[in-house]
Amino acid sequence: MRLLHFLTTGATALLLTVTATVLPGAPAQAAAWSSSDRWGTWRSGGYTVYNNVWGNGHGPQTITANSPSNWWVWANHPNTGGIKSYPNATRHIGRRVSQxxxxxxxxxxxxxxxxxxxxxxxxxxxxxxxxxxxxxxxKYGPVGPLGSYQTRATVGGHTWDIYRGSNGHNQVYSFIRTSNTNAGTVTVTAVAQWIRNRGWFGDVTIGDVQLGYEITSSAGGKTFTTNSFSVTG
Incomplete structure (x- = not known):
């Protein structure tokens, strides 16, 4: 999944600007952009919104945005294993952990x-x-992190069960919040510094900060709504 995600993120995306049709369950407002293309991408205000339907056996998925901080996805993926998509909004940082x-x-x-x-x-x-x-x-349904359990820690404003592993292409550090939440603030710097202090990576350069939904199944059609999202600093 991680290699595919990297490849799709780096691929040349089709930029679409169309008039949105409000889907059942989606916010009833005029939208700035919508796409049902697997790789549909929209850039605005320093952010990128990306449909990113990359997995095998996927169903239809439509992403619609009022802005990069307010967007939603209607997805109808079958009840089978394997991640089908990671629709997301991205902000690029481009600074070393120490900076x-x-x-x-x-x-x-x-x-x-x-x-x-x-x-x-x-x-x-x-x-x-x-x-x-x-x-x-x-997290909901039968999903789980890659790698082996390391520890429980409070960092970046939340308490996590932390896993570490490799997918064969890159190292993956999974911080699983000990209870579900739909809203909050994460201090990205603190998380990156914690990993560096453990010696898991050095003074690396942090690139993209993405928020989205790793969808394995949503049979019958489900709506995932980002009411607000921002990256600052």
Whole structure:
């Protein structure tokens, strides 16, 4: 999944600007952009919003945005194993851990809680894509992190069960929040410094900070709404 995610992120994306059709369950407002293309991408205000339907056996998925901080996804993926998509919004940082300053992110989502398998997750990459930090803010259905359990720690404003492993292409550090939440603030700098202090990576350059939904199944069609999202610092 991690290699595919990297490849799709680096691929040349089709930029679409279309008139949105409001889907059942989606916010009833005029939208700035919508796409049902697997790789549909929209850039605005220093952010990128990306449909990113990358997994095998996927169903239809449509992403719609009022702004990079307010967007939603309607997805109808079958009840089978394997991640089908990671629709997300991205802000690029491009600074070494020692020079990050205080980077924080705020989020507020509305998500389905039954008949689904997914996580609401931050995906934070180093610029060389050798290291990936995942922050699972909530999870539903049969999903689990890659790697082996390391420890429980409170860092970046939340308490996590932390896993570490490799997918064969990059190192993955999965921070699984000990209880689900739909809103909050994460201090990205503190998480990156904690990993560096453990000796798991050096003074790497933090690249993309992404927030989205790793969707394994959403049979019948489910809506995942990002009410607000920002990265500052």
């Amino acid at each position: 990050l300053g205080t980077v924080t992110s705020n989020f507020h989502v509305t998500v389905p809680t039954s008949g689904v398998a997914f996580t609401t997750a931050y995906d934070i990459w180093t610029t060389d894509h050798a290291h990936e930090i995942m922050l699972w803010m909530n």
